[in-house]
Amino acid sequence: MIRALVVGLGLLLLAFFLVTNSWWGDGPIEEETVVVVEEGTSIAGLGQQLANDGQIAMSPDRWRLLARVLGGSDPIRTGEFAIPAAASPADILDIVQHATPVQRMVTIPEGLPSVLVQEKLQAAPHLVGEAPLPPEGSVLPDTYSYQRGETREAVLARMTAAMDEALKELWPTRSKTSVVTTPQEAVTLASVVEKETAKADERPMVAGVLSNRVRLGMKLGADATTIYPITKGRPLGRMIRKSELADPNPYNTRAIAGLPAGPITNPGVDALKAVLAPAETDALYYVADGSGGHVFAKTLAEHNENAARWRALRKKRGK
Structure with missing residues (x-):
């Protein structure tokens, strides 16, 4: 009788060890991988997925039973999760219950036109659906996180919402030196400032000159x-033709006075701040100085001298 009890107890302990070891012991994954949990996936469905992908060494039914008994009652989350090598079934369940899903990033640089925003979003890996073409000036340049399986339309919606929020926050800061009368005009003028200088510390001064001109x-x-009506923001790849400079279309500020008909790119926060609070200056002209910046002038005579120096420098550099 005692011997039978001892044997029975031993078998129970062995069974307990085998069960717990299969749940908490090292799993079959040899290197870090990912698990993608789709919306609506159940514990049973996840077990089937893990078994099919070789990420657990047990049947889906056994996974479901042990997950219910030993894994707690917290729901599993949707998203993409990083799973380390040798992760046990218990580790995997804990990760999909409590870990933060993998966040992927797409960066929209300041001054990127909408046609290239669309291309960049279309090329972002692990998103689904087609990338819409956003209206010019509607996207706030920044780095945006996304999860595998999100739609490109949803990510773009966050980019445009960020621009709306930025304008809502910045518009009340508009100073008396600003010439823009609506948020849309601010975006339009900021898009020009964005294209006129790549130096952040010059933007208020460039905005000041352009504001004076307006x-x-x-x-x-x-x-x-x-160039914008010709390429929609893509590089022209050649010199501008005289006929294009003289074309009185509503974007061509070489031929018409005032702001262009709309934005020519997607401006960043710094460019928006610059047109809302431009530098107080008497300057009306600027030209490249050869070092990546510009030299500013109050009179046309001063400007012509600066331009002559710039042409001489270009000639010296063989351009």
């Missing part, structure tokens, strides 16, 4: 606005 009814004279 205030006086002068032409902005920005080549990027001439």
Whole structure:
């Protein structure tokens, strides 16, 4: 009788060890991998998925039973989860219950036109669906996180919502030196500033010059606005033709006074701040200085001298 009890107890202990070892012991995964949990996946469905992918060494039915008994009652989450090598079934369940899903990133640089925003979003891996073409100036340049399986439309919606929020926050900061009268005008002028200088510390000064020109009814004279109707923001790849410079289309600030008909790119926060609070300056002109920045002038005579120096420098550099 005692011997039978001892044997029975031993078998129970052995069974308990085998069960717990299969649940908490090392799993068959030899290197880090991922588990993608779709919306609506059940414990049973996850077990079938893990077994099919060789990420657990037990049947789906056994997984379901042990998960119910030993895994707690917390729900599993949707998303993509990183699973380390040798992760046990218990580890995997804990990860999909409590870990933060893998976040992927897509970066929209300042001054990227909408046609290239669309291309960048279309090329982002592990998103689904087609990337819509956003209206020019509607996307706030930034780095955005996303999860595997999200739609490109949903990610774009966050980008446009971020621009709406930025404008809502920045518009009340508009100073008396600003010439824009609506948030949309702010985006339009900021898009020109974005294309006119790549130096962040120059943006308020460039915005000041362009604001002076708008205030006086002068032409902005920005080549990027001439190019925009031709390429929609893509590089032109050649010199601008005289006929294009003279074309009085509503974007061409070489031919018409005032702001272009709309944004020519997606401006960042710094460019928006610059047009809402431009530098107080008497300058009306600027030209490249050869170091990546610009030299500014109050009069056309000063500007012509600066431009002559720039042409001489280009010639010296063989351009």
